[in-house]
Amino acid sequence: MRAIAVEPGGGEPAIVEKPKPEPGPGEPLVRTLRVGVDGTDREVIEGHHGEAPDGEDHLVLGHEAVGVVEDANGTDLEAGTVVVPTVRRPPDGETAYFERGEPDMAPDGEYVERGIVGAHGFMAEYFTSPAEYLVTIPGELAHLGFLVEPISITEKALEHARASRSAFEWEPESALVLGNGSLGLITLAMFEGTPGYDRTYCLGRRDRPDPTIAFIEKLGSTYIDSRETPVPEIPETYEAVDFVYEATGYARHAFETIEALAPNGVGALLGVPDDRAFEIDGGTLHREFVLHNKALVGSVNSNRGHFEAAVETLAALPEWVTDELVTGVFDLESVGRAFAGDDTTIKTAIEFGDV
Amino acid sequence: MRAIAVEPGGGEPAIVEKPKPEPGPGEPLVRTLRVGVDGTDREVIEGHHGEAPDGEDHLVLGHEAVGVVEDANGTDLEAGTVVVPTVRRPPDGETAYFERGEPDMAPDGEYVERGIVGAHGFMAEYFTSPAEYLVTIPGELAHLGFLVEPISITEKALEHARASRSAFEWEPESALVLGNGSLGLITLAMFEGTPGYDRTYCLGRRDRPDPTIAFIEKLGSTYIDSRETPVPEIPETYEAVDFVYEATGYARHAFETIEALAPNGVGALLGVPDDRAFEIDGGTLHREFVLHNKALVGSVNSNRGHFEAAVETLAALPEWVTDELVTGVFDLESVGRAFAGDDTTIKTAIEFGDV
Numbered sequence: 029m030r031a032i033a034v035e036p037g038g039g040e041p042a043i044v045e046k047p048k049p050e051p052g053p054g055e056p057l058v059r060t061l062r063v064g065v066d067g068t069d070r071e072v073i074e075g076h077h078g079e080a081p082d083g084e085d086h087l088v089l090g091h092e093a094v095g096v097v098e099d100a101n102g103t104d105l106e107a108g109t110v111v112v113p114t115v116r117r118p119p120d121g122e123t124a125y126f127e128r129g130e131p132d133m134a135p136d137g138e139y140v141e142r143g144i145v146g147a148h149g150f151m152a153e154y155f156t157s158p159a160e161y162l163v164t165i166p167g168e169l170a171h172l173g174f175l176v177e178p179i180s181i182t183e184k185a186l187e188h189a190r191a192s193r194s195a196f197e198w199e200p201e202s203a204l205v206l207g208n209g210s211l212g213l214i215t216l217a218m219f220e221g222t223p224g225y226d227r228t229y230c231l232g233r234r235d236r237p238d239p240t241i242a243f244i245e246k247l248g249s250t251y252i253d254s255r256e257t258p259v260p261e262i263p264e265t266y267e268a269v270d271f272v273y274e275a276t277g278y279a280r281h282a283f284e285t286i287e288a289l290a291p292n293g294v295g296a297l298l299g300v301p302d303d304r305a306f307e308i309d310g311g312t313l314h315r316e317f318v319l320h321n322k323a324l325v326g327s328v329n330s331n332r333g334h335f336e337a338a339v340e341t342l343a344a345l346p347e348w349v350t351d352e353l354v355t356g357v358f359d360l361e362s363v364g365r366a367f368a369g370d371d372t373t374i375k376t377a378i379e380f381g382d383v
Numbered sequence: 384m385r386a387i388a389v390e391p392g393g394g395e396p397a398i399v400e401k402p403k404p405e406p407g408p409g410e411p412l413v414r415t416l417r418v419g420v421d422g423t424d425r426e427v428i429e430g431h432h433g434e435a436p437d438g439e440d441h442l443v444l445g446h447e448a449v450g451v452v453e454d455a456n457g458t459d460l461e462a463g464t465v466v467v468p469t470v471r472r473p474p475d476g477e478t479a480y481f482e483r484g485e486p487d488m489a490p491d492g493e494y495v496e497r498g499i500v501g502a503h504g505f506m507a508e509y510f511t512s513p514a515e516y517l518v519t520i521p522g523e524l525a526h527l528g529f530l531v532e533p534i535s536i537t538e539k540a541l542e543h544a545r546a547s548r549s550a551f552e553w554e555p556e557s558a559l560v561l562g563n564g565s566l567g568l569i570t571l572a573m574f575e576g577t578p579g580y581d582r583t584y585c586l587g588r589r590d591r592p593d594p595t596i597a598f599i600e601k602l603g604s605t606y607i608d609s610r611e612t613p614v615p616e617i618p619e620t621y622e623a624v625d626f627v628y629e630a631t632g633y634a635r636h637a638f639e640t641i642e643a644l645a646p647n648g649v650g651a652l653l654g655v656p657d658d659r660a661f662e663i664d665g666g667t668l669h670r671e672f673v674l675h676n677k678a679l680v681g682s683v684n685s686n687r688g689h690f691e692a693a694v695e696t697l698a699a700l701p702e703w704v705t706d707e708l709v710t711g712v713f714d715l716e717s718v719g720r721a722f723a724g725d726d727t728t729i730k731t732a733i734e735f736g737d738v
Contacts, residue, residue, distance in 0.1 A: 128552055130551050130552060132676075133551050133552075133646075135646040135647075135675065136646070136674075136675075187550045188676070188678075191547060191548070191549045192543075192547035192678060192680060193546070194546045195542045195543045195545075195546040196485050196488050197485065197488075279665035279670075280665060282669040283663075283665060283669075290490075291488075291490035291491070292488050292490070297669065297672050297673050298673060299669065300670055300673055300674065301666040301669050301670055302666050302670075303664060303666040303667050304664070304665055304666030305663065305664045305665065305666070306662065306663070306665050307661065307662045307663075308638075308662075308663055308665070309658060309659070309660045310635060310637065310656075310660065310661050310663070311634040311656040311657050311658040311659030313634070313637070314632075314634040314638075314652060314656050315634075315655055315656055316681075317637065317652050317679065317681030318652050318653060318654065318655055318682065318683050319491075319655065319681070320681065321487075321488055321543070321681055321683060322681045323543075323547060323678065323679065323680045323681065324678065325547060326673040326674070326675065326677045327676060328673050328675075
């Protein structure tokens with residue numbers, strides 16, 4: 029079968045021939061339908077994040093997949109069921125974090141991530157996975173199933189952010205998304221469906237006309253150009269916000285988030301930056317943190333519960349939202365275009381089989 | 384009656400003569416027993432924090448008080464009951480945060496703080512307060528009642544920190560207190576009575592012999608000298624910890640906390656630093672935050688529920704702990720000594736009336 033693999037840090041992804049996987053006990057064989065492309069794939073390609081499985085020189089990419097069960101192999105799933113795989117797997121048998129359903133909280137060394145760290149991903153015509161890591165989705169969502177994983181990332185971040193404010197009555201009215209990449213825009217669309225977020229903002233650095241700015245404004249949200257209004261000036265120019273969702277990987281934004289928050293607000297950090305030293309007014313930021321009861325919560329990966337919540341969220345998104353978010357679905361031969369992208373690209377996926 | 388007042392930023396506190404307060408409707412008259420001295424008082428004296436009531440040039444100090452009801456004035460309290468007052472009051476009638484019992488979450492302008500910001504404190508022979516802001520404590524704790532307020536500060540910080548980790552199964556085993564001032568040491572003693580914190584550490588910068596180091600070690604905790612082991616080196620030299628409690632007001636520590644935390648850990652920030660710019664390796668810190676699901680929570684003030692929890696905590700502290708924490712109780716004429724302090728001082732209080 030054909031798969032898309034990369035030597036991390038060693039060049040562009042390419043089509044490789046791999047044997048069709050043999051499912052082990054408890055593992056259905058899944059025929060891949062579509063696999064999304066995201067910033068993490070680009071970090072893996074560039075060698076900034078992730079690694080090939082032990083003893084191998086290449087990594088099959090892909091962690092945002094949807095497929096259809098071809099052979100249930102004695103599991104509770106049925107052939108023809110549409111499924112989305114979760115991403116983390118235990119490296120050697122079960123570990124405590126997997127047993128309690130919280131692989132997303134496992135520390136380094138206690139997990140591998142398919143398509144990212146130490147395990148091949150889903151960009152192949154077939155994949156296998158223990159049935160417990162396959163989340164069933166309605167057949168009519170099959171063409172959009174590759175959005176379940178990124179939505180689940182936000183479900184987790186929102187859950188952890190809300191938890192951090194659960195010791196008091198927190199009624200957020202405003203939210204700011206830092207970053208107009210696909211994850212930022214999906215999250216912004218999710219806020220539009222969440223009670224309480226009356227006013228939302230999305231920060232980017234693009235000139236009009238631009239499809240992401242058009243998307244932001246069609247949602248009824250406000251676009252903030254970071255070249256005109258740096259993050260620390262947002263409270264004065266717009267308003268101090270109750271919730272910040274950082275999806276840029278730009279480290280300055282992680283700390284500027286403290287200044288953008290209203291009292292009792294929380295910032296969820298999701299970007300994965302490289303090393304970068306810079307000066308901060310640490311005294312002011314520290315004082316802001318304390319005197320106004322602010323919080324910052326880092327969030328990585330997601331668990332089965334977040335995937336299940338994401339399926340509901342995806343089903344509730346207006347059709348125009350997913351139509352405009354997904355700017356390209358490419359067949360295997362056009363893999364280069366799926367990864368390339370330009371200013372008209374929001375979210376792309378690769379199609380491995382007929383939906 | 385006599386009171387201890389200061390012109391914020393204008394010199395040392397002094398004894399002043401004030402009229403005995405006239406209780407309004409719903410306000411008992413309380414005869415003051417003891418009032419604790421803490422770092423916030425020093426910040427107010429130096430003019431870094433707080434302000435006198437509108438239209439006045441001086442502020443009566445004191446926010447860590449215990450007293451005895453002298454005249455219940457028709458309220459549900461009884462004469463002779465020992466009470467501890469909470470600190471925040473609504474500036475003009477009730478506000479939403481006070482109505483819901485969360486004045487500690489009120490933003491600037493929606494509260495005054497007795498003895499700190501905009502309202503006279505409790506360092507006077509008598510004070511009045513609406514009964515709803517007086518927390519009853521057992522008579523046998525009267526001599527230590529001034530510790531209820533600082534303990535309540537930690538109760539709140541611990542509640543908010545635990546809340547931030549409530550979206551998953553969090554079982555902290557280790558805790559690090561940054562700062563060996565009185566609040567840090569009280570908190571360290573509280574950890575010794577909390578299930579789960581098997582290993583605790585306390586950071587300071589003192590030479591032996593020193594009463595705070597002796598106290599730390601008598602608790603069974605480990606003293607870390609920050610001159611030998613800076614915070615970022617604690618994981619390698621000792622261990623990465625599940626919980627950090629920052630009570631130094633040293634802004635670098637707020638950000639170094641991220642490095643000291645184990646995966647899934649949380650840092651509670653309580654210090655109130657001045658402005659101070661410095662360089663950080665922001666990329667590494669941001670990445671640590673995200674990839675290891677870390678959190679930072681700022682916490683200020685406390686509400687009635689935290690005071691009530693603090694009364695229980697105080698009652699459960701071993702006698703030697705409070706004996707060694709309270710290094711001096713001074714009468715009104717020795718007010719200078721109560722505020723002075725040296726390396727043998729941990730916690731002092733001023734006695735206004737016989738306990």
